[in-house]
Amino acid sequence: MASIESKDIHKIIVACDAGMGSSVMLAGQLRKALKGTDIVVTHIPVNSIPADADVVLCHAGLAARARASAPGTVLIPFQIFIGDPAVTGLISTIKNGGTVHD
Amino acid sequence: MTTDYTPAVQGTGVKATIQRLGGHLAGMIMPNIGAFIAWGLITALFIPTGWLPNEQLAELVGPMITFLLPILIGYTGGRMVHGQRGAVVGAVATMGVIVGADVPMFLGAMIMGPLTALILKYVDAYTEERTRAGFEMLVDNFTAGIIGGAMAIAGVFAIGPVVEWLTARASEIVDWLIGQQLLPLVSLLIEPAKVLFLNNAINHGVLGPLGVAQAAETGKSILFMLESNPGPGLGLLLAYMLFGPRSLRPTTPAAIVIHFLGGIHEIYFPYVLMKPRLILAVIAGGASGVLTFLVTGAGLVATPSPGSIFAYLAVTPKGGWFGVLLGILVATAVSFAVAAVLLGFGRGEKAEDEPETPTEESTPVKSEA
Numbered sequence: 109m110a111s112i113e114s115k116d117i118h119k120i121i122v123a124c125d126a127g128m129g130s131s132v133m134l135a136g137q138l139r140k141a142l143k144g145t146d147i148v149v150t151h152i153p154v155n156s157i158p159a160d161a162d163v164v165l166c167h168a169g170l171a172a173r174a175r176a177s178a179p180g181t182v183l184i185p186f187q188i189f190i191g192d193p194a195v196t197g198l199i200s201t202i203k204n205g206g207t208v209h210d
Numbered sequence: 211m212t213t214d215y216t217p218a219v220q221g222t223g224v225k226a227t228i229q230r231l232g233g234h235l236a237g238m239i240m241p242n243i244g245a246f247i248a249w250g251l252i253t254a255l256f257i258p259t260g261w262l263p264n265e266q267l268a269e270l271v272g273p274m275i276t277f278l279l280p281i282l283i284g285y286t287g288g289r290m291v292h293g294q295r296g297a298v299v300g301a302v303a304t305m306g307v308i309v310g311a312d313v314p315m316f317l318g319a320m321i322m323g324p325l326t327a328l329i330l331k332y333v334d335a336y337t338e339e340r341t342r343a344g345f346e347m348l349v350d351n352f353t354a355g356i357i358g359g360a361m362a363i364a365g366v367f368a369i370g371p372v373v374e375w376l377t378a379r380a381s382e383i384v385d386w387l388i389g390q391q392l393l394p395l396v397s398l399l400i401e402p403a404k405v406l407f408l409n410n411a412i413n414h415g416v417l418g419p420l421g422v423a424q425a426a427e428t429g430k431s432i433l434f435m436l437e438s439n440p441g442p443g444l445g446l447l448l449a450y451m452l453f454g455p456r457s458l459r460p461t462t463p464a465a466i467v468i469h470f471l472g473g474i475h476e477i478y479f480p481y482v483l484m485k486p487r488l489i490l491a492v493i494a495g496g497a498s499g500v501l502t503f504l505v506t507g508a509g510l511v512a513t514p515s516p517g518s519i520f521a522y523l524a525v526t527p528k529g530g531w532f533g534v535l536l537g538i539l540v541a542t543a544v545s546f547a548v549a550a551v552l553l554g555f556g557r558g559e560k561a562e563d564e565p566e567t568p569t570e571e572s573t574p575v576k577s578e579a
Contacts, residue, residue, distance in 0.1 A: 125233055126240045126410050129516060130476035133468065155233055167476070169407045169483070172226035173233075188480040189468075190461050 110182045111209030112162055114202045120149045123166040123174050127153035130189055134165065141199050157181070163208060165195065183210045225406060232411020238287040238320055239414040243515045245282055246422070249274045250512020250525050259429065261528050275426050280304050280319040287323025295334070295354055296327025302358030303365055310370020314426055316419035317380075318365070318373035326361040330354060377423065384420055384433065393432070393504055397496035400437050402489055405479040413437040418513045430509030430527045435500070435534070438517035441541025442495030443478040444470045446488060448542070449549030450481055453556035473518025488549055495545025502540045506533030 120138060124131035131151035139149045152158065154170045157178040166174045168185040175183060186192040201208050239246075252274070254260050256267040281301050288300020300323030307318030333353050341349045387393050403412055413436075421433035447469060451462035458481075468477045482488050503509075508530055514521035519538070526534045 124476065125229070125407055126236055126414075128240055129474045133472075133474055133477075153233065153237060155230060155237070167407065167480075169479070170229065172223070173230055176226070176230075187484070188461070189477050190464055 110180055111207050112182050113207055114205050117147055117162045117202060117208065119161055120147055120163045120165065121157055121161040121178075122149065122151045123154040123157055123164060123170065123177075124151070125154060125170065127151055127156075130167070134189060134195070138165075138195070138199070142202065145202065147202070163198070165198070182208055184208075185210075229407055229411070232408050232415050234290065234324075235320060235415030236410035236413075237290055238283050238323065239418055240410060240515075241286055242279070242282045243414075243513065245274075245279060246418075246512050247515070247525070249279060250425075250510075253425070253429075254511045254525065254527055257429065259528065275314050275422065277308060279422070280308055280315045283316060284319040284323035287320055288327035291324045291327035292331040292334070295350070296324075296330060299326045299330050299354050299358035299361065300324065302326075303361035306362030306365020307370040307373055308365075309362075310366035310368075311374035311377075313374055313377055314423050315370070315373065315377075316422060317377050318370060320419070321373065322361065322365055322369060326357065329361070330357050333357060380420060381423065384424070388432070388504065391504065393436070394497040394500040396436060397493050397500055401442065401492045401496045404437060404475070405482045405489065405492070407476070407479065409437060409475060413517075414513070414515070421510075421513065425509070425511055428509075430511055430530065432500075432503050432509045434510040434513050434525070435503050435508070435537065436496075438475075438514050438522075439496065439499045439538060439541050440470050440473065440475070440517050440519060440522070441499050441538040442492040442545040443475055444538075445495050445542040445545025445547075446481060446491055446549050447478055448546050449491070449553055453550050453553040454481075470519055473514075473516025473521055475517050485552075487552055491545045491549035491552060494548045495541040498544040499537045499541025502537035503533060506536060508533030508537055510534070 120142075122131040122135040122138065128151075135149050135151040142149065154166055154173045155177055157164055157174060159178075161178060161181050163182045163184060164174055164178050165184050165186060167189075168187055171183065171185040174185075184194050184198055186194040198208060249271070252267065253271050255262050256264045257271060258268070260268075281304050284304025285297045285301040288303075289297035291300075303322040303326035304315070304319045307315045307322050311318065330353065334350075337349050337353060387396070400412055403409075417433045417436055421431035424431035424433060444466065447462050447466045451459055451466070454462065462481075465477045465481070468474050482492060509527065510522070510525045510530075511527050512525045514525050522534060522538065523531070
């Protein structure tokens with residue numbers, strides 16, 4: 109169970125299979141939602157999550173691969189691409205302070 | 211932070227392994243799709259049967275598919291294994307299989323690129339510890355040069371002919387499936403695999419390379435359309451919009467735009483995964499779409515990627531729009547009809563348990579932001 113304080117989050121990674129489609133879309137949405145913070149949001153293929161990621165977001169269907177590719181990093185799986193509770197929960201935790209854990 | 215308002219689809223070991231393997235295949239192709247589309251557009255425009263026949267510009271077609279595209283794949287495959295050095299030797303070795311065979315060497319490039327890079331990776335690990343200070347550049351350049359060159363020679367004599375044989379067998383199987391009118395049955399495999407996030411692996415890892423070989427021969431290929439048809443997903447989302455759980459209905463118009471116009475099919479997978487019986491709808495839609503493509507003799511000149519209606523129209527050959535559009539329309543209608551029946555036309559959905567609804571959750575956040 110990895111966890112991180114919201115103030116320590118500097119880099120959020122959105123991962124998908126190719127790192128070119130759905131992850132780009134969700135990363136764009138997150139970037140908009142987190143405007144005004146200094147958090148960097150990037151998209152990447154799920155097999156190559158960088159070591160400096162603080163929080164990793166990916167669809168639940170790819171969670172096993174994300175876990176293998178970034179062990180020990182906070183991993184937030186989601187189910188749907190628009191308005192998923194896991195994603196909106198992350199945004200509100202970052203804005204209001206608190207601990208993010210997977 | 212996991213929620214369980216949809217059935218869990220956490221990867222079993224096997225599924226994740228297949229996904230990862232498929233991801234590697236697709237990962238060699240997908241960064242290069244721009245080049246595939248450039249080739250497809252040049253082909254559609256300038257070949258003798260194209261929109262603007264032009265003998266001089268049509269000379270681009272052959273070298274691009276024979277050399278440029280396989281070398282890009284071999285380069286990318288090598289880079290995935292061993293960075294820039296892997297990419298360089300992957301490209302050199304791919305040249306060997308190209309010269310050693312008479313068909314476009316996509317499969318060969320997907321083998322030679324990573325394999326050669328892997329060999330260099332082991333050699334680098336060996337020499338790194340044994341190289342004296344000041345000799346690093348000399349050693350690095352010559353190990354890469356020797357391994358790349360040796361693998362290119364191996365490609366000409368050994369690997370190229372073997373891969374050519376394999377490619378020919380794979381094409382025969384595809385031709386047989388088309389000849390026996392069995393192609394619609396592949397939807398039984400493709401649609402379920404697709405929603406398990408094997409979509410890129412299937413389309414770009416398997417069907418794309420076979421399709422390009424076919425398109426180079428006959429000017430178009432139906433193989434590009436087996437996985438990428440946006441119709442089945444569109445029909446499913448339309449059924450959700452009208453008959454789905456009330457809490458989900460407001461999310462579907464945006465999903466339809468992203469799916470059908472933007473071409474990001476991943477957006478509809480969760481709608482299947484949360485009600486797995488709806489897989490029947492996309493299978494039926496996919497199969498009837500393929501049947502329509504088959505009957506009308508439809509095909510595309512390059513991979514429509516992403517699977518958006520705009521990408522489809524852009525890579526449809528001259529005069530081929532009827533079959534292509536009809537196939538998408540039929541797939542949409544069939545998928546919609548089956549999904550509507552499976553959703554009971556919206557009756558009785560109130561009784562269903564919806565512990566958490568994405569729309570209610572997202573509203574307060576939007577107002578905060």
